[in-house]
Amino acid sequence: MVYFANYPAAGLVDRSTQEAAEAGLFRCLLDQAYLMQGVCRECGGHVDATLSVCEDHDSAGGHQCGACGTRSPVWADQRCRTCGFGKRLPIELCCLGLTPVIGFLDDREINAFAPTFEEIVNLLEVHSETSVSGDPLAVTVTISGERESVSVEFDEEMNIRSIDRPTAKAVD
Ligand SMILES: [Zn+2]
Ligand SMILES: [Zn+2]
Known part of the structure; x- marks a missing residue:
């Protein structure tokens, strides 16, 4: 198991531990792009x-x-x-499969599908923030750069309510 998913044996052949882990991360993030689009990567079915x-x-x-033992x-x-294929992941990680977030990261020279470990840890632990408001439930994930940010608001079924990407302020 790598990144909450089964890891096929072929992925380990001729790869160092680091390379295998990076390939696992790439697969996980590509899965996310499918899942966030509501399409199953295994069978093409609908995703709930x-x-x-x-x-x-x-x-x-x-x-x-x-309380929950996670970050x-x-x-x-x-x-x-x-087919039941799916994942259970922190919502911040799921956001990396959305095109506005992919574009945001690309502007920062981060490959959203193949980030380095430093980049992904930094993104998830330092540059992302999740807020929750209730009834009806709304969850907002904000990923921040130095001058701008991208925010994604979800409802309880993970439908996207809004995506806000403020334009960059002029550089001083
Ligand atoms: Zn908790
Ligand atoms: Zn399926």
């Missing part, structure tokens, strides 16, 4: 999604939350209606 929210989340300072307050469960 639900969000689970940690009600007492506290991951201040990058620590794991005492992310919101996890997405994306599952194919037909």
Whole structure:
């Protein structure tokens, strides 16, 4: 298992541990692009999604939350209606499969499908923030650069309500 997914043996052949892990990350992020589009990568079927929210989340300072044991307050469960293929991942990671976020990262010379480990850790732990508001549930993930950011708002079934990408401010 690598990144919450089965790892086929061929992926390990002629790759160093680091290379195999990077290939696993690439596969995971490409899966996300399919799932965020609502298309199953295995069978082409429809994908349903639900969000689970940690009600007492506290991951201040990058620590794991005492209540849910993870760093992310919101996890997405994306599952194919037909074959059951799917993933359960922190919602911040799911956002990396959306084209506005891919473009945002590309502007920062980060390949959204094949980031380095430093880039992905930095993105998820330093540059992303998730806020939750209730009834009806709305989850907003914001990924920030130095001068601009991209925000994605989801409803409880992980439908995208809005994507906000403020234009860059003029460089001083
Ligand atoms: Zn929590
Ligand atoms: Zn399927």
